Amino acid sequence: MITLENVSFKRDKVILDSINWHVERGEHWAILGMNGAGKTALLNIICGYQFPSSGDVYLFGKQFGQYPWQELRKRIGLVSFSFSEKMHDQLQNYGIEVVLSGLHASIGLHTYPSERQMHKAKKILSDLGINYLERQPYEQMSQGEKQRVLIGRALMAEPEILMLDEPCNGLDFFSKAQLLENVKKLAEEQKTTILYITHQVDEILPAFKSTLLLREGRVFRAGKTEQLLTSEQLSEFCRHPVTIQKENEQYQLNIDEYTK
Numbered sequence: 001m002i003t004l005e006n007v008s009f010k011r012d013k014v015i016l017d018s019i020n021w022h023v024e025r026g027e028h029w030a031i032l033g034m035n036g037a038g039k040t041a042l043l044n045i046i047c048g049y050q051f052p053s054s055g056d057v058y059l060f061g062k063q064f065g066q067y068p069w070q071e072l073r074k075r076i077g078l079v080s081f082s083f084s085e086k087m088h089d090q091l092q093n094y095g096i097e098v099v100l101s102g103l104h105a106s107i108g109l110h111t112y113p114s115e116r117q118m119h120k121a122k123k124i125l126s127d128l129g130i131n132y133l134e135r136q137p138y139e140q141m142s143q144g145e146k147q148r149v150l151i152g153r154a155l156m157a158e159p160e161i162l163m164l165d166e167p168c169n170g171l172d173f174f175s176k177a178q179l180l181e182n183v184k185k186l187a188e189e190q191k192t193t194i195l196y197i198t199h200q201v202d203e204i205l206p207a208f209k210s211t212l213l214l215r216e217g218r219v220f221r222a223g224k225t226e227q228l229l230t231s232e233q234l235s236e237f238c239r240h241p242v243t244i245q246k247e248n249e250q251y252q253l254n255i256d257e258y259t260k
């Protein structure tokens with residue numbers, strides 16, 4: 001579904017360095033890395049918002065550069081902070097309108113929705129447990145509510161890949177739990193492949209069976225989450241001793257020096 005072969009992305013410095021990565025349909029991946037590791041750059045390359053400096057990118061079996069990427073991009077739902085920053089056109093819009101705008105993968109609602117589309121948007125809000133936001137202006141929503149409405153917006157076009165770029169940033173623990181519950185449900189439904197970017201191990205849900213550890217623009221490890229999220233692997237990844245514990249299916253990371 002997604003294949004990256006020796007993909008590098010350079011500006012005044014190397015941002016991604018010889019990335020090799022393969023995602024199969026139906027897999028759910030967590031992409032874990034520190035600030036500046038290149039996680040967002042990686043998503044931007046896959047979506048074709050940034051062009052690789054070298055290497056090959058394949059999406060849905062098509063090679064980047066050989067196919068109109070804007071067509072392929074429609075099959076991806078992207079929820080990212082930088083995107084939500086561009087939502088000023090939507091500020092006055094109700095939750096239902098924001099979700100409906102996802103139909104055309106564009107900002108703003110350009111055509112009047114059909115009854116079927118309206119029904120679908122309402123069902124999405126209901127499935128996400130946020131029907132109460134249907135008639136609430138986007139600008140009046142909390143950060144957590146905005147994020148969940150934006151996930152709804154991404155789902156409107158029935159994406160084959162759902163990319164969530166640090167969706168819990170800025171959320172309180174309750175909003176975070178609600179959002180993660182939504183993501184868990186989506187992952188279990190298996191209708192879409194999920195790529196979930198985070199810096200926090202406690203957001204790596206059991207449904208994310210695969211994890212990519214990205215460090216300084218390189219793949220440190222990619223593989224089965226349960227084999228990678230160990231104290232040993234993450235201490236090497238962080239270049240600092242850390243302890244990983246798993247309680248109630250949730251990973252916790254403690255930085256050893258500070259806890260002893």
Ligand SMILES: Nc1ncnc2c1ncn2[C@@H]1O[C@H](COP(=O)(O)OP(=O)(O)OP(=O)(O)O)[C@@H](O)[C@H]1O
Pocket residue numbers: 011012015033034035036037038039040041042050199
């Ligand atoms: N188009 C660009 N031009 C120049 N530098 C860039 C560009 N895109 C990313 N960078 C730089 O590359 C590095 C990786 O950025 P990126 O946003 O991908 O990191 P990240 O892993 O998503 O970080 P964070 O967790 O802080 O969001 C950063 O140092 C960033 O400033």
